[in-house]
Amino acid sequence: MTKSNLRKALNYSGSVIAILSVIFVGHRITQYWKQLPDDTFTVKLLLLILLLAGVYGAANTILASAWRILMVGQEQAIGNRVATRIYGMTQLAKYVPGNIFQFAGRQILAMSYGFSGKAIAKTTFLELLLLIVTGAVFILWMLPLLYPAFNIYYSLLLFAIVALLITYGLQQQGKGNLIKVIARYFSFLLVSGGVFVSVLYIVSDDWLLNPALTLPLIGAYVIAWLAGLVTPGSPAGVGVREFILILLLRPFFAEIDIVIAVVLSRITTVVGDCFFYIYSITLR
Template identity: 30%
Template structure:
């Protein structure tokens, strides 16, 4: 899938080579790309902080914030190894060697994946819904349906809690420990901040190339980024979702912007995220 996706991106680059070739690496454009990489590196600190919150609530370890952030930064580079799981495995191995048992590490990794997916889905739904509500296709019924679903969930929450405690023994710790619930909620908020910053980088890149981004397009771009990240995350084998994310961004951005810059934007955005990961590794990876 990754190879096919990369081939698709290559074809799009070839068909829109006039726009790609016209892009000039001026001082201003390079400064913008560098700033985007710096912001993305800063966003990665929210990921490491969320990981610390989750692991600290699950395990009674005595490791410092700086050490866990360093391990997280070093392990994140491993996501570029084919397989798209080595960052999770390497982090697990390093922390297990420091005395943390396998069970809390496995539970923390599962909680991290659920939190990231939940945050991505949140941005995708909110961005897509707002785009439809305030775009040219006004669909207020989506808002009414969403509010009705939320109201039903609020009514059913007490019943869901009782059922989980009775039939799912593994849910006891989560539902009966306010500290763990608070840690997971804070982690979820930090994942939302990560997607907000990373999505803002993509919006800024679109603005740099097109010179204008409507408020309606901002919602669509944020939703496109969340969907592309999610697709790359759940696709096994693709290192850091390479090819998968670019394909979705190319298709969605070309439909949103109608300017044929999707391929160029996707490539430049990948450059900024990779540079941001390397910068995060340099800044945080060596600290103990």
């Protein structure tokens, strides 16, 4: 097989995975929709969900930017537009059962662009490792939910210390590019947690955001997201994330509000991923 034919075959394979991803996303949205009471949706709520989905979809460009930095670190000359296109076209594959097809799709599609398969595999490993490290630090934000005497100020102080230690350690090893990557992952997780907390407050009719509770809620969401990420076979953490959130937040919110917020936030993030997908396929 010639190099040109190999690239075409890889491109077609990536397209098949992308099409399967869209099918599974449609199936997921239908399932989530059926779980909600008939009187849940109002015009105001739908507009807010679309707005939050837009915010979440835009935040995906942060992930694509971080991946580009990792690729450049592996001596792959990749531009922002190409990185965003590849990342966005394959990101929906995380909803396909198996929880690996977003990485497989990215590997195939990026190779069809002529990038090194070995370098792409290394960036996948680094991405998972750094996402886990970044997400795990958010447990410090969540501590006030588990131990009320441990207030948010102590959490933020510990968080700052850990962040400084990580930054210092990477600088000493000459890994300044990884600091940029972690900063982007932190920003993405912060936005993701903020989207969930916004949906939760909307559902519970409590518009008075309490900073002492908001940051721990974001921390709880990120930890639940992390658990879903590392659970083998769970597409986009389905089931795992919901279970942990209900377990952690039950003492603070009515269980029905938590369930509705979890389902609505799922719909919001899925729609946001679709927005990002549509945006990515327009990039040439």
